[in-house]
Amino acid sequence: MQTFELATILAAPVMAAVLLALLRGRARRYAGWIAACAALLSMIGILLLLPALQRGEAPVLGMPWIPTAGITFGLRLDWLALPFVVTEAGVTLIAVLYSWGYHHVDERSHLYYALLMLFAAGMAGTTLADSMFLFYIFWELMLVASCVLIALWGEGERVGAVALKYFLFTHFGSIMVLAALVLIYGQAGSDSFAVLRAGVRLSPALTSALIVLFILGFSVKMAVFPLHLWLPDAHTVAPMSVTIMLAAAMLSMGTYGIVRFPFSAFTLEQVAPFGRAMMVGGLVSAIYGALMSLAEQDVKRIIAYSSVSQMGYVLFGLGTLTEDGMVGSTLHVIFHAIVKALLFMCVGLVVRATGRRLIGELGGLGRSMPLAAVCSGVGVLAIAGVPPLALFDSEWMIFAAGFQSAHVWLGALMVLASLLTVAYALWFWVRIFFAARPDGLVLRQVSMGMIAPTVGLAFLTLVEGVLPGPLFAWAQHELPLLLGGIW
Amino acid sequence: MSGELLLGFPLAILAGGAVLAYLIARLFRASGDVLAVFVAVTLAAAIVPLIGIRAGPDARSGWVLLSVGSVLLLGDPGALVVGSIALGLGSIVSLYSSRYVVDPDRVKLYYPLLVLLVAGLLGMVLAGDLFSLYLFCELMSLSAYALVAFQRGQGTAIEAGFKYLIAGSLGTALLLFGISFVYRAGGSLLLVSRPAELAQDPWARAGIACIWVGLGVKSALVPLHTWLPDAHGRAPSSVSAMLSGVVVPSAFYALLKVGVGLSFPVGKLGGLLVGLSLLNMTLGNLMALVQSEVKRLLAYSTIAQVGYMMFAVGIGLRYGAPDAIQAGFYLLLAHAAMKGLAFLCTGLRSSDARVAAWRGTARQLPLVAAALAISLGGLAGIPPSAGFVGKWLILIRSLRQAELWALVTTFVFLLNGLISLGYYLPLIGAAFRPAGSTHEAAARPSAWIGVPLVALGGLVLAIGIHPAPWLGWMSGVGPALLAWGH
Numbered sequence: 005m006q007t008f009e010l011a012t013i014l015a016a017p018v019m020a021a022v023l024l025a026l027l028r029g030r031a032r033r034y035a036g037w038i039a040a041c042a043a044l045l046s047m048i049g050i051l052l053l054l055p056a057l058q059r060g061e062a063p064v065l066g067m068p069w070i071p072t073a074g075i076t077f078g079l080r081l082d083w084l085a086l087p088f089v090v091t092e093a094g095v096t097l098i099a100v101l102y103s104w105g106y107h108h109v110d111e112r113s114h115l116y117y118a119l120l121m122l123f124a125a126g127m128a129g130t131t132l133a134d135s136m137f138l139f140y141i142f143w144e145l146m147l148v149a150s151c152v153l154i155a156l157w158g159e160g161e162r163v164g165a166v167a168l169k170y171f172l173f174t175h176f177g178s179i180m181v182l183a184a185l186v187l188i189y190g191q192a193g194s195d196s197f198a199v200l201r202a203g204v205r206l207s208p209a210l211t212s213a214l215i216v217l218f219i220l221g222f223s224v225k226m227a228v229f230p231l232h233l234w235l236p237d238a239h240t241v242a243p244m245s246v247t248i249m250l251a252a253a254m255l256s257m258g259t260y261g262i263v264r265f266p267f268s269a270f271t272l273e274q275v276a277p278f279g280r281a282m283m284v285g286g287l288v289s290a291i292y293g294a295l296m297s298l299a300e301q302d303v304k305r306i307i308a309y310s311s312v313s314q315m316g317y318v319l320f321g322l323g324t325l326t327e328d329g330m331v332g333s334t335l336h337v338i339f340h341a342i343v344k345a346l347l348f349m350c351v352g353l354v355v356r357a358t359g360r361r362l363i364g365e366l367g368g369l370g371r372s373m374p375l376a377a378v379c380s381g382v383g384v385l386a387i388a389g390v391p392p393l394a395l396f397d398s399e400w401m402i403f404a405a406g407f408q409s410a411h412v413w414l415g416a417l418m419v420l421a422s423l424l425t426v427a428y429a430l431w432f433w434v435r436i437f438f439a440a441r442p443d444g445l446v447l448r449q450v451s452m453g454m455i456a457p458t459v460g461l462a463f464l465t466l467v468e469g470v471l472p473g474p475l476f477a478w479a480q481h482e483l484p485l486l487l488g489g490i491w
Numbered sequence: 492m493s494g495e496l497l498l499g500f501p502l503a504i505l506a507g508g509a510v511l512a513y514l515i516a517r518l519f520r521a522s523g524d525v526l527a528v529f530v531a532v533t534l535a536a537a538i539v540p541l542i543g544i545r546a547g548p549d550a551r552s553g554w555v556l557l558s559v560g561s562v563l564l565l566g567d568p569g570a571l572v573v574g575s576i577a578l579g580l581g582s583i584v585s586l587y588s589s590r591y592v593v594d595p596d597r598v599k600l601y602y603p604l605l606v607l608l609v610a611g612l613l614g615m616v617l618a619g620d621l622f623s624l625y626l627f628c629e630l631m632s633l634s635a636y637a638l639v640a641f642q643r644g645q646g647t648a649i650e651a652g653f654k655y656l657i658a659g660s661l662g663t664a665l666l667l668f669g670i671s672f673v674y675r676a677g678g679s680l681l682l683v684s685r686p687a688e689l690a691q692d693p694w695a696r697a698g699i700a701c702i703w704v705g706l707g708v709k710s711a712l713v714p715l716h717t718w719l720p721d722a723h724g725r726a727p728s729s730v731s732a733m734l735s736g737v738v739v740p741s742a743f744y745a746l747l748k749v750g751v752g753l754s755f756p757v758g759k760l761g762g763l764l765v766g767l768s769l770l771n772m773t774l775g776n777l778m779a780l781v782q783s784e785v786k787r788l789l790a791y792s793t794i795a796q797v798g799y800m801m802f803a804v805g806i807g808l809r810y811g812a813p814d815a816i817q818a819g820f821y822l823l824l825a826h827a828a829m830k831g832l833a834f835l836c837t838g839l840r841s842s843d844a845r846v847a848a849w850r851g852t853a854r855q856l857p858l859v860a861a862a863l864a865i866s867l868g869g870l871a872g873i874p875p876s877a878g879f880v881g882k883w884l885i886l887i888r889s890l891r892q893a894e895l896w897a898l899v900t901t902f903v904f905l906l907n908g909l910i911s912l913g914y915y916l917p918l919i920g921a922a923f924r925p926a927g928s929t930h931e932a933a934a935r936p937s938a939w940i941g942v943p944l945v946a947l948g949g950l951v952l953a954i955g956i957h958p959a960p961w962l963g964w965m966s967g968v969g970p971a972l973l974a975w976g977h
Contacts, residue, residue, distance in 0.1 A: 069959070070880070070958050070959050070962065071959060072814075072817075072959065072962050072963065072966065073814070073883075073884055073887070073962070137883060140874060140883075141874035141875045141879075144873060144874045144879075145874065145875075148868075148873055152923075155920055155923070155924075156923060156924075164917070164920055164924070167916075167920065168913075168916055168917060168920070171912060171916055172909065172912055172913065172916075175909060175912060176909060179905050179908065179909060182883075182886070182905075183886070183890065183901075183905060186883065186886040186887055186890050187890050189887060190887050190888075190890050190891035191891075
């Protein structure tokens with residue numbers, strides 16, 4: 005039965021996409037429902053597999069695909085993939101629900117939801133794939149589907165250019181990943197991840213080259229400075245529900261890649277020389293993202309740059325190569341997904357209500373939109389790392405890891421960098437909701453379909469902050485799978 | 492039935508088909524539809540004997556020889572694969588032509604020419620000696636010149652055909668020149684069982700060089716490619732599909748066959764191919780990037796794609812890796828289907844050739860837009876398309892070599908994939924963007940157009956998603972080519 009549930013996680017969104025494409029215009033009104041059902045099924049599939057994981061099993065599904073080239077079709081769910089696949093499925097569900105209110109039903113709605121589902125399938129497949137060929141296919145499906153969504157439903161003048169930039173830039177990262185995958189495959193002779201789990205033994209030069217290729221390639225997807233250039237434009241132009249999936253779920257895939265490939269295939273000694281570079285990269289990214297958030301005028305870009313900053317925290321945590329760093333980074337990915345989705349939803353509410361996007365033209369909304377103000381407040385306080393909200397726990401662990409690492413001074417700088425985060429987060433909140441209200445600001449009614457998921461996420465942010473226990477336990481299960489199982 | 496006779500059948504069927512097609516058109520005043528179906532069936536029927544030839548377990552026993560008069564046919568696995576691909580695409584293009592080439596006075600010439608084009612191509616790849624190779628190459632080329640200039644009333648068709656004629660004739664003249672040199676050196680024109688020391692003879696070397704330049708013109712090796720964008724860009728779209736999809740790659744196969752057949756050292760041949768391939772893919776992709784006309788863009792993309800095939804085969808020959816050669820031929824098959832499909836799509840938007848004019852296609856002609864996206868996505872190598880599988884198979888081999896040269900060339904290969912996205916994606920994007928101010932009402936394509944598009948699109952997807960049987964079909968190509976050279 006496990007194979008069935010495993011297949012459901014992936015097959016539900018794929019089938020929904022096919023169904024929506026086949027029904028065409030007829031499905032227009034039900035398109036959102038179909039997509040939500042598929043997202044829910046996907047989530048249920050994961051939850052049903054949890055007991056098996058707790059028992060120490062790893063559900064698998066495998067069959068030969070291109071036997072002459074040793075390529076298999078393999079899916080597998082293990083503790084390493086679980087946090088990421090849960091994040092992906094959860095964000096998809098929320099983004100689809102938010103779309104109900106955000107997306108106007110028109111003659112292309114079925115396509116919109118079908119592509120959202122393909123995007124979700126790409127991410128689910130990326131996390132579940134158990135062979136390199138398949139991994140790369142889903143990795144690119146994710147890119148293709150999201151790029152089409154941006155190109156066709158994006159807002160603004162330069163949609164085509166932004167979509168092309170997004171595709172080319174992230175594809176450049178993909179090529180590095182592809183080269184690294186093929187190198188491992190060529191040495192091992194099998195494209196199954198079993199090779200990685202067994203530990204890959206290669207010449208030191210090749211090992212270093214592989215680690216660099218993987219980390220650089222996945223850093224493009226994580227949008228770490230200076231590989232982030234695609235992110236602000238893509239996140240700003242994309243329709244809000246796509247932005248939520250891009251920012252909350254797809255950025256996590258870069259982290260998953262680093263955890264899955266260099267960190268699971270190689271030992272601590274092999275990865276150690278790159279730890280400091282990762283920490284520095286993360287630190288620079290955290291500071292740069294925060295500064296850009298302070299400097300930006302467009303509310304959507306402010307939150308977009310905040311992702312660059314937050315992914316810097318994650319890379320920093322991974323770079324510490326400590327137990328706390330790994331768990332903290334994984335938790336940070338999950339919490340960041342929740343909080344970033346929440347913040348983008350709040351931005352969506354504000355933009356939909358006012359029709360304005362420049363922060364200088366907004367202000368004093370606290371009185372007229374109290375719910376949005378409270379939800380945003382939860383979001384910005386969380387991202388600023390205020391206890392007891394979600395991101396506090398993971399940030400704490402990442403900072404602690406920084407001080408446990410060999411480079412204490414980097415840890416200290418990281419704590420200082422987080423002050424910038426507090427600055428832009430609070431400025432954003434105060435400016436929009438409590439500053440003087442500019443003249444001529446007319447508010448429109450925002451649909452309940454957009455407000456309800458926002459409130460739900462704000463509540464979740466509180467809950468996860470107070471009760472991080474279960475997630476913490478999940479993240480800890482991945483430790484034996486990392487860096488040669490030293491923990 | 493013995494393999495030798497089977498080898499003669501396809502050419503006999505095509506020769507008869509060409510004559511019959513002309514007679515049917517002339518005597519019965521048959522409509523284009525009847526001719527199209529007749530030619531499609533003829534070409535499809537010619538595949539059957541080719542598929543029927545089974546290669547033996549040993550590479551050399553995979554050869555089938557048939558001599559008819561002074562013509563020697565050699566059915567090596569690669570030739571059988573390339574020939575079958577050409578026949579298959581020709582059959583589909585013929586069906587498509589029924590609604591595309593509609594001038595009633597001209598169809599009686601179009602279909603026989605199409606059959607002769609494929610017959611020449613098939614003869615060229617099956618040729619077992621240089622004489623027959625030249626003969627069939629000329630047959631193919633002459634039909635191609637006429638077909639390029641077929642829409643003689645339209646714009647620069649005559650000019651493009653003439654340019655093609657001049658360049659192509661120079662190529663065939665050099666080919667003939669080289670053949671005479673080779674004959675002087677060894678007194679034999681056979682491409683099989685030549686003594687290895689013959690390649691050391693200066694006359695033979697000069698001959699091989701001339702033959703390579705001659706066939707290089709046909710297969711658009713940079714810098715001998717200059718005729719291609721004009722010819723492929725101006726020809727009727729159905730003809731462009733054939734020229735880009737099969738004619739150019741098959742000329743490349745003939746070039747390969749001559750190289751190994753005349754005992755040119757395989758390792759050096761591979762190195763040469765890899766070096767030339769870099770020129771082809773880089774120039775092809777960069778030039779395609781700056782094109783504003785869709786058909787010229789696709790023509791330059793063919794130059795780049797031939798470069799990818801050369802790269803794969805070159806790596807395979809240089810490092811003795813049959814699976815890389817197999818990957819090259821897989822790419823040849825995929826490219827034939829994808830490029831054929833892309834050109835057939837352009838035929839339905841012929842009123843304006845610019846990229847921007849494709850806006851609004853998704854709304855007006857959803858089938859065409861979908862077919863275009865499938866074919867271009869495949870050419871760009873986006874997973875899970877056939878183009879990606881080919882790229883992966885090539886990379887596995889090329890990255891396994893510890894040599895710096897292999898890594899550098901592989902890097903160029905990967906970079907080229909990235910560059911090519913720069914022109915494929917905007918074209919796909921344009922097709923799916925809403926139309927601009929100039930709203931052009933497009934006629935709904937009939938089933939005659941729809942069936943070939945769906946068939947080719949389905950084929951592209953099938954090759955990509957389930958590559959195993961196709962790869963199995965080509966498994967003999969690599970070992971045969973490698974064994975040939977030793």
